[in-house]
Amino acid sequence: MYQYTDDDQTLIEERVAQFRGQTQRFLSGELGADEFRALRLMNGLYIQTHAPMLRVAVPYGLLSSKQFRKLAEVARKYDKGYCHFTTRQNVQYNWPTVESVPDILAELATVQMHAIQTSGNCLRNTTSDHLAGVSTDEIEDPRPYCEIIRQWTTLHPEFAYLPRKFKIAVSGSERDRAAVQLHDIGVYLVKNDAGEVGFRVLAGGGLGRTPIIGQTVKPFLEKKHLLSYLEAVVRVYNLFGRRDNKYKARIKILLKETGLEKFTAMVEDEWLRIRDTMVIGEERIAAMKAQFVAPAYDAQAGNDASCEQHAAENAGFAKWLKYNTVDHKVAGYRIVFVSLKAPDSPPGDITADQLEALADLADRYSFGEIRSTHRQNLVLADIKRGDLFALWQKLDALRLATPNIGTVTDMICCPGLDFCSLANAGSIGVAKEINEVLDDLDYIHDIGDLKINMSGCMNGCAHQSVGHIGILGVDKKGEEWYQITLGGSSENEAAIGERLGPAVAKNQITQTITAILDVYLQQRLEDEPFLQTVNRVGLEPFRDRVYANH
Amino acid sequence: MQIIKDKQLVDNTWTFVDDDSEFGNSGDITVSLDRWESHKQQLAHRIGKTGIRLNPGDHTEELAGTLSGVELIELYFPVFTDGRPFSHARLLRSRLGYKGEIRAVGHFLPDQIFYLSRVGVDGFELENQDQIPLALSCMGDFSVRYQASSN
Numbered sequence: 001m002y003q004y005t006d007d008d009q010t011l012i013e014e015r016v017a018q019f020r021g022q023t024q025r026f027l028s029g030e031l032g033a034d035e036f037r038a039l040r041l042m043n044g045l046y047i048q049t050h051a052p053m054l055r056v057a058v059p060y061g062l063l064s065s066k067q068f069r070k071l072a073e074v075a076r077k078y079d080k081g082y083c084h085f086t087t088r089q090n091v092q093y094n095w096p097t098v099e100s101v102p103d104i105l106a107e108l109a110t111v112q113m114h115a116i117q118t119s120g121n122c123l124r125n126t127t128s129d130h131l132a133g134v135s136t137d138e139i140e141d142p143r144p145y146c147e148i149i150r151q152w153t154t155l156h157p158e159f160a161y162l163p164r165k166f167k168i169a170v171s172g173s174e175r176d177r178a179a180v181q182l183h184d185i186g187v188y189l190v191k192n193d194a195g196e197v198g199f200r201v202l203a204g205g206g207l208g209r210t211p212i213i214g215q216t217v218k219p220f221l222e223k224k225h226l227l228s229y230l231e232a233v234v235r236v237y238n239l240f241g242r243r244d245n246k247y248k249a250r251i252k253i254l255l256k257e258t259g260l261e262k263f264t265a266m267v268e269d270e271w272l273r274i275r276d277t278m279v280i281g282e283e284r285i286a287a288m289k290a291q292f293v294a295p296a297y298d299a300q301a302g303n304d305a306s307c308e309q310h311a312a313e314n315a316g317f318a319k320w321l322k323y324n325t326v327d328h329k330v331a332g333y334r335i336v337f338v339s340l341k342a343p344d345s346p347p348g349d350i351t352a353d354q355l356e357a358l359a360d361l362a363d364r365y366s367f368g369e370i371r372s373t374h375r376q377n378l379v380l381a382d383i384k385r386g387d388l389f390a391l392w393q394k395l396d397a398l399r400l401a402t403p404n405i406g407t408v409t410d411m412i413c414c415p416g417l418d419f420c421s422l423a424n425a426g427s428i429g430v431a432k433e434i435n436e437v438l439d440d441l442d443y444i445h446d447i448g449d450l451k452i453n454m455s456g457c458m459n460g461c462a463h464q465s466v467g468h469i470g471i472l473g474v475d476k477k478g479e480e481w482y483q484i485t486l487g488g489s490s491e492n493e494a495a496i497g498e499r500l501g502p503a504v505a506k507n508q509i510t511q512t513i514t515a516i517l518d519v520y521l522q523q524r525l526e527d528e529p530f531l532q533t534v535n536r537v538g539l540e541p542f543r544d545r546v547y548a549n550h
Numbered sequence: 551m552q553i554i555k556d557k558q559l560v561d562n563t564w565t566f567v568d569d570d571s572e573f574g575n576s577g578d579i580t581v582s583l584d585r586w587e588s589h590k591q592q593l594a595h596r597i598g599k600t601g602i603r604l605n606p607g608d609h610t611e612e613l614a615g616t617l618s619g620v621e622l623i624e625l626y627f628p629v630f631t632d633g634r635p636f637s638h639a640r641l642l643r644s645r646l647g648y649k650g651e652i653r654a655v656g657h658f659l660p661d662q663i664f665y666l667s668r669v670g671v672d673g674f675e676l677e678n679q680d681q682i683p684l685a686l687s688c689m690g691d692f693s694v695r696y697q698a699s700s701n
Contacts, residue, residue: 011695014692035630151696152697155696157695158633158640161632161662162633235640
């Protein structure tokens with residue numbers, strides 16, 4: 001993974017010093033709350049229901065075991081012994097004090113970590129495919145370009161006070177695992193007719209109150225022009241994005257109100273004027289690629305017979321192997337998902353003990369690297385087949401081997417009313433209730449690929465509008481109600497879910513979900529996944545069942 | 551009133567004249583972009599110098615070809631969270647080749663001065679003069695940078 005240069009290190013240390021000064025001025029009353037708000041958000045610090053929340057950046061979801069140990073140390077020393085992985089691959093601490101945040105940032109800086117631009121109306125952390133570099137369907141590893149983008153976005157002097165937040169995602173695979181179409185700018189690595197690899201650039205995607213799927217603004221962009229093109233898009237957005245209404249301030253609204261053709265022409269005009277001044281040299285790309293070379297894989301790894309044998313003898317291992325591991329591009333290796341969705345644990349949460357144990361496992365089995373996914377799980381990307389059984393046993397003992405990746409209990413969930421000051425309704429408690437009802441693994445596996453995304457408010461941090469089943473918490477006269485959508489997707493065939501009907505009360509939510517699952521099991525054809533069934537039969541059969549007694 | 555110019559404290563000699571007031575013949579003044587465009591002749595005959603004050607919603611390209619002899623462009627911040635003046639400064643320097651002073655005025659924070667310097671702003675008129683020492687120190691917040699910009 002990318003190793004900091006002296007300049008990279010200096011920058012994050014200077015950022016800590018700057019933020020320490022800002023925090024001191026706020027605490028002494030010299031800096032007003034509104035001013036500090038804008039400044040602290042650009043360092044990931046929110047003031048929440050119970051305590052401040054600090055969001056730490058995990059650029060494109062890649063972490064070292066050393067960083068994991070530091071996250072554990074911070075969790076123990078400054079928080080309540082755990083932290084939370086978010087839907088943008090970042091880490092959140094829910095219980096630090098404002099006074100301690102500069103010290104936390106100083107600790108994180110010792111392992112090349114920071115909280116720069118993890119919130120606020122600026123260029124946010126760049127996200128990517130959690131299987132980058134190891135998947136079987138990759139055109140090219142997106143991480144070198146993610147790092148180039150990370151550096152360009154970091155402390156960009158012109159774009160720190162945008163109309164609204166701005167998120168970029170990059171995918172290098174045929175299958176989109178990074179929800180690229182739902183970002184302010186989405187970038188796909190693609191091959192053109194001449195066989196050259198470049199980028200297809202989308203703009204104007206986004207979730208939140210008005211979910212919109214991004215549109216292609218540049219079908220093929222040469223690699224060397226990546227930054228000039230991004231700069232052109234963001235400059236047009238900075239100058240012309242709406243600032244009169246924060247709910248209409250994202251680039252998706254600018255694109256919609258301007259129209260794709262005119263917006264694209266504005267970007268193109270700007271880009272042509274700066275294109276030749278911001279060329280990324282071939283040597284820079286080559287140097288960045290060298291930071292992400294494949295580890296030293298064992299050429300003998302394919303000779304293992306123990307994995308199949310263990311799977312034949314141990315049903316628990318076999319289930320985990322089926323649901324929590326996927327094919328690796330190198331023979332003899334598999335990619336392992338570490339489930340952060342144990343039935344009684346809030347989705348995405350992980351304890352300091354688990355962080356440290358995983359760091360050890362990563363060192364022992366996976367070249368010391370761990371990835372975070374936008375579905376709030378972790379990945380050990382390079383596991384030899386012969387190590388899988390031992391790894392499973394250890395993960396199982398840590399309660400990190402629930403075989404539910406991609407299933408109905410692998411829910412995405414925001415912190416909800418329990419932690420977040422924006423939320424209208426609880427989400428973690430509802431996730432727990434759904435888990436309690438769906439406690440039969442065979443039933444869960446029979447249902448198969450089904451993504452439930454649940455957010456506690458319209459801001460949609462858990463991407464409910466693109467869940468196969470989306471659950472959105474709303475406030476009705478002081479009570480928590482839940483709006484259900486069906487048919488959303490954040491993958492290649494991205495789609496915004498359709499509303500099932502009137503919101504349901506909190507005590508009806510689990511029976512509503514089980515009713516939806518029942519209808520699916522009755523309606524599906526052979527192995528047809530949930531999403532396909534919904535697309536084929538429409539919402540009526542689901543509506544009829546859910547609202548039968550209304 | 552003192553301002554920061556090229557990292558030094560200097561006395562301000564300029565006054566902004568709003569569109570409802572007479573601009574007179576003498577003294578160094580800035581006027582709105584509207585007035586700059588609509589009163590070009592009259593302004594050219596003034597004895598004092600004339601500069602331009604840009605609001606966030608103004609478009610810098612309207613100034614193309616009209617900036618020779620202009621010594622000051624003010625970028626007005628109605629609120630510190632409006633980031634359009636950052637792009638204006640960048641475009642004035644890189645696209646219009648403007649070499650005179652670009653001065654931040656209105657409600658901006660000392661904490662923004664590092665970024666403003668980088669996009670080409672070289673004058674700072676702080677609402678709160680007590681913040682001048684802080685503003686000067688903020689110019690050195692970072693010694694490293696990832697992007698090419700005006701500065």
